[in-house]
Amino acid sequence: MNQTLRELVCAMPKAELHMHIEGSLEPELMFEMAERNGIRLPYASVDELRRAYAFTDLQSFLDIYYAGASVLQTERDFYDMTRAYLERAHADNVRHTEIFFDPQTHTARGIPMGVVIDGIHRALQDAQREWGMTAALILCFLRHLSEEEAFATLEQALPFRDRFIGVGLDSSERGHPPEKFARVFARCRELGLHLVAHAGEEGPPEYIRTALDVLHVERIDHGVRCLEDAELTRRVAKEGIALTVCPLSNVKLRVFDQIHDHNMLELLDAGLAATVNSDDPAYFGGYVNDNFVALFDSLPLTREHAQRLARNSFAASFLDEATRERYLKEVDTFFASA
Ligand SMILES: Nc1ncnc2[nH]cnc12
Numbered sequence: 281m282n283q284t285l286r287e288l289v290c291a292m293p294k295a296e297l298h299m300h301i302e303g304s305l306e307p308e309l310m311f312e313m314a315e316r317n318g319i320r321l322p323y324a325s326v327d328e329l330r331r332a333y334a335f336t337d338l339q340s341f342l343d344i345y346y347a348g349a350s351v352l353q354t355e356r357d358f359y360d361m362t363r364a365y366l367e368r369a370h371a372d373n374v375r376h377t378e379i380f381f382d383p384q385t386h387t388a389r390g391i392p393m394g395v396v397i398d399g400i401h402r403a404l405q406d407a408q409r410e411w412g413m414t415a416a417l418i419l420c421f422l423r424h425l426s427e428e429e430a431f432a433t434l435e436q437a438l439p440f441r442d443r444f445i446g447v448g449l450d451s452s453e454r455g456h457p458p459e460k461f462a463r464v465f466a467r468c469r470e471l472g473l474h475l476v477a478h479a480g481e482e483g484p485p486e487y488i489r490t491a492l493d494v495l496h497v498e499r500i501d502h503g504v505r506c507l508e509d510a511e512l513t514r515r516v517a518k519e520g521i522a523l524t525v526c527p528l529s530n531v532k533l534r535v536f537d538q539i540h541d542h543n544m545l546e547l548l549d550a551g552l553a554a555t556v557n558s559d560d561p562a563y564f565g566g567y568v569n570d571n572f573v574a575l576f577d578s579l580p581l582t583r584e585h586a587q588r589l590a591r592n593s594f595a596a597s598f599l600d601e602a603t604r605e606r607y608l609k610e611v612d613t614f615f616a617s618a
């Protein structure tokens with residue numbers, strides 16, 4: 281990729297719509313928290329921990345990711361983790377971010393819901409005040425757990441209803457189809473929450489169809505396997521359903537062998553509203569600009585694709601119309617003068 285295009289994708293204003301805050305916990309901060317909270321990690325050092333980040337599939341990652349989250353104990357821990365992510369995102373010219381969190385990973389260890397949400401929320405407020413960055417929270421249900429447990433989590437979160445804008449579905453995809461959560465998503469819909477779900481990452485295109493038809497989600501997280509089904513691809517394109525794609529994650533979790541094999545260009549050529557995101561940046565080798573650079577280095581993507589990806593990221597956000605339009609104008613102004 282020529283230098284100018286690399287600089288362009290890094291400098292352009294963008295939104296990030298798919299990142300798990302627990303997946304932004306860098307090993308150094310994890311060890312610091314373990315020490316201050318008196319927790320023993322099963323790794324002797326930061327380097328040893330990093331060496332364990334050699335995943336063979338989604339589950340092999342999730343096992344390490346949930347173990348890592350055990351160091352998060354206090355409101356300050358949730359604040360510090362979120363603050364560190366927001367600083368990285370700000371440096372990558374992220375103007376708006378919609379952040380997933382996995383409350384069940386914490387409440388199952390006895391951490392109160394309020395500690396989790398307050399710590400994250402305070403960091404979002406600081407980012408807004410200091411940099412004008414906009415940010416929102418999306419509560420994810422763990423799909424390897426039951427729908428009853430998802431309902432109980434929703435109940436615990438409702439006192440904090442004004443602090444999250446939607447719900448999502450993550451964790452082990454295969455064997456846990458979207459329809460397992462039909463009733464809890466229906467309830468969330470009644471509550472006026474935005475709805476998203478991971479689908480078509482490791483799971484089949486059928487999971488994308490049922491996420492749309494049964495859960496009524498507004499975006500699909502990942503969705504890269506959509507292209508295996510031509511009719512579904514036409515439908516997702518026609519309905520303008522955005523896909524929050526995470527290229528480095530896809531390579532680390534062996535959805536694609538190498539970044540050169542990634543199907544981002546085919547997704548865009550099929551008219552899909554694809555976006556670029558970091559998923560779990562501390563585990564997958566980079567933040568959102570690292571994902572852009574890897575893609576633009578490896579695929580024949582152009583300046584026009586860059587502008588489209590930046591526009592898609594804001595267009596697919598859950599921002600109010602006026603703010604979304606303001607950001608879209610910022611993208612167009614950036615490209616007109618770049
Ligand atoms: N890529 C991913 N897929 C499913 N669940 C996740 N939780 C964190 N990252 C995830």
Ligand SMILES: [Zn+2]
Pocket residue numbers: 298300450478501559
């Ligand atoms: Zn994800």
